[in-house]
Amino acid sequence: MKLSRRIVAVVLLVSLGSASSAAAAAPQARPLATDEEQRVYEAFRAWIAAQPPDVRQADDDAVYRRYAALLQTQGKSAKEASSTIEVLRRLGDRAEIERWNRILTAPNPRFNTAPNTFLVDMIKGLRPGRALDVGMGQGRNTIFLAQQGWEVVGFDPADRAVAAAQEQAARLGVTITTRVARAEDFDWGTAQWDLIVLSYVGGREFVANVVRSLRPGGMLLVEGFHRDATKTGPIGGAVVFDTNELLKLYNALRVIRYEDTNGVADFGLEPLRLVRLFAQKP
Numbered sequence: 001m002k003l004s005r006r007i008v009a010v011v012l013l014v015s016l017g018s019a020s021s022a023a024a025a026a027p028q029a030r031p032l033a034t035d036e037e038q039r040v041y042e043a044f045r046a047w048i049a050a051q052p053p054d055v056r057q058a059d060d061d062a063v064y065r066r067y068a069a070l071l072q073t074q075g076k077s078a079k080e081a082s083s084t085i086e087v088l089r090r091l092g093d094r095a096e097i098e099r100w101n102r103i104l105t106a107p108n109p110r111f112n113t114a115p116n117t118f119l120v121d122m123i124k125g126l127r128p129g130r131a132l133d134v135g136m137g138q139g140r141n142t143i144f145l146a147q148q149g150w151e152v153v154g155f156d157p158a159d160r161a162v163a164a165a166q167e168q169a170a171r172l173g174v175t176i177t178t179r180v181a182r183a184e185d186f187d188w189g190t191a192q193w194d195l196i197v198l199s200y201v202g203g204r205e206f207v208a209n210v211v212r213s214l215r216p217g218g219m220l221l222v223e224g225f226h227r228d229a230t231k232t233g234p235i236g237g238a239v240v241f242d243t244n245e246l247l248k249l250y251n252a253l254r255v256i257r258y259e260d261t262n263g264v265a266d267f268g269l270e271p272l273r274l275v276r277l278f279a280q281k282p
Contacts, residue, residue, distance in 0.1 A: 040087050041095035049234055056237075064088065093182075097157050104138045104161035112266040115144035116199045118223050122257065122278045123148065126219070129194030134183060135201030139165025139176065146174040150195070155179035155186050188213040198222045200267050202238035203277075204249060211252050214281040220253060222246055226260060226273035246277040253279035 044067060048056060055066065064085045071081040103109070119141055128149035133142040136154030138161045145152045146169065156162050159180045169176045179186060183201075188209040195218060196210055203210075203222045210220055224239045224246075247258060259276040 037087055037091055038095055038098065040084055041091055042099075044084075044088055045096075045099075049236070053237075060089075093157070097159070100137075100156075100158040101160040104158055105164050110267075110269060112264075112269065113138070113140055115141050116197075116223060116266055118259075118276045118278075119197060119199065119221055120144070122219075122221055123195070126195075129215075129218075130192065131195040131197065132188070132193045132213070133197045133199075134206065135199075136165060136178070137161050139168060139178075141197055141199055142176050142178070143169050143172065143174060145195075145197075146176050147172070151177075153177045153179070155181045155183075157182045183209075191215045194218045196220050198224075200224060200239055200265075203241070203246065204238065207249050210250070211281065214253075216281055218281045219256070220250065220277065220279050220281070222250075222275075222277040223266070224275055225265065226275050229265070229272040229274070232270070232272065241275050246275055250277065250279050253281055255279050 047067060047070070048063065055063065058066075067088075068078075068081040068085050071084060072078060076084070103111070123145070128145075129151070131145050131150045131152045133139075133145070133152060133154035136142045136156045137158065139154060142152050142154035142165060154162075154165065154176060155178065157180065162178045162180050165176065166178055183206065190212055192213050192215065194215055196214060198206060198210075198221065200223060203224060214220065224241055225235050227240055227242050229235055230240060243260065247255060255277070257276070257278040259274070261274060261276070262271060263274045264270065265272045265274060
């Protein structure tokens with residue numbers, strides 16, 4: 001299911017509730033969900049995130065039939081359940097994008113707004129080049145890299161978060177290039193990047209893009225959750241990795257550093273088991 005897979009890809013900890021170089025990319029105009037639509041979507045999102053893999057990975061019609069049946073067991077009429085499903089179909093990705101706009105631009109964020117510490121450590125001593133920040137959010141890592149002299153491109157579908165990143169970069173006097181886009185719509189290119197950052201945005205689905213688009217000698221940085229972290233609460237499958245999974249996924253790269261450790265997660269701000277990879281394209 002397109003919508004449910006996207007939800008699974010971006011759900012982090014439930015306690016949370018990720019232009020030209022001379023100018024900001026204008027946020028793409030899109031109708032936003034109403035408060036009632038957002039409420040309907042949040043209820044569906046909570047349900048789908050708690051379902052087993054066979055449900056989450058089913059096609060749209062199968063998922064919506066199951067959800068409509070659930071709504072009727074909860075007291076809704078067939079007509080009311082059908083109306084709810086129509087709202088969900090009409091929303092598409094808009095509600096998820098708006099949800100992340102709200103999270104990433106919240107006045108009191110529940111995530112680390114400073115640059116990722118693993119990234120800070122790993123780029124020390126590296127000669128700045130061209131970097132790509134995948135799922136840049138409000139730009140904490142994008143801006144940090146630009147401040148260190150990197151030519152940085154970042155993208156994210158959350159348009160207001162991207163706009164906030166450009167505003168912050170302007171205030172700090174640094175230049176970043178941004179795009180409002182999903183990973184599947186972004187042109188990663190071939191041999192384009194000296195550094196690619198995947199900080200709490202996944203990694204499993206990006207292997208081919210990463211290997212192709214890194215320049216020889218280019219570096220990949222990944223940070224996400226270990227499977228054990230899901231024992232304390234729901235975490236989206238895309239940002240969860242099994243023991244040594246990152247090593248297997250990116251076996252075409254030379255491992256510079258791999259960590260399977262306990263640390264405070266950037267999203268949720270709780271001590272959890274994390275995995276980190278820093279690797280180089282031969």
